[in-house]
Amino acid sequence: MKNKISKKITPWSYLATLAAVHVVFLLLVLIKVFQIPMHQVWSVQLTSILLILISSAILFIRNNGEQTAQTFRFLIINVTQLLGYLSACLALIYTDQSVELVLYLLGLSLSVLILQTSYLVRRLK
Numbered sequence: 001m002k003n004k005i006s007k008k009i010t011p012w013s014y015l016a017t018l019a020a021v022h023v024v025f026l027l028l029v030l031i032k033v034f035q036i037p038m039h040q041v042w043s044v045q046l047t048s049i050l051l052i053l054i055s056s057a058i059l060f061i062r063n064n065g066e067q068t069a070q071t072f073r074f075l076i077i078n079v080t081q082l083l084g085y086l087s088a089c090l091a092l093i094y095t096d097q098s099v100e101l102v103l104y105l106l107g108l109s110l111s112v113l114i115l116q117t118s119y120l121v122r123r124l125k
Contacts, residue, residue, distance in 0.1 A: 006076070009123045011060045017119050018052050023112045025104070034104050040097070044105045048112065051084040055116075074120055078113070085109035 023047055028034055028074040029041050047121045063073070085105070 004043070009013075009059070009120065011056055014119065015052070015056060015057070018112055018116060020117055022048065025108050025111070029104075034100055034103050036098070036104055040101050041104070044092075044101065045106065047088050048105075048108055051081050052112065053083070054084075055081055077120075078117070081113060081116075085113075 022077050024047065026041070027044055029036055029038070034041075058077050058080065061067070089105055089109075092105060
């Protein structure tokens with residue numbers, strides 16, 4: 001018999017799932033996998049958290065639970081986050097930041113997008 005997993009998307013589970021990615025990347029800096037100054041890590045982390053808060057606002061504010069609207073919101077979230085992360089990466093590149101910081105942001109954004117996609121698709125079935 002299959003376990004019944006709650007398929008309802010809640011703001012707290014969504015934010016907790018994506019916060020876990022940020023904690024893992026912060027731990028990677030603390031154990032010196034990335035040699036980046038902490039003030040730069042915090043700025044990249046805050047930029048990513050801002051993008052996640054914007055996406056959660058798109059997903060949860062005035063959400064009526066209709067399947068078509070959910071899919072449309074999901075597409076809007078992906079486009080918003082992709083453009084946001086790419087804009088942040090371009091800003092880092094044009095301000096001559098270290099390559100390691102740019103790669104850190106790219107890794108963080110890719111992880112967030114993959115985890116978010118799997119989370120939302122599992123619950124939209």
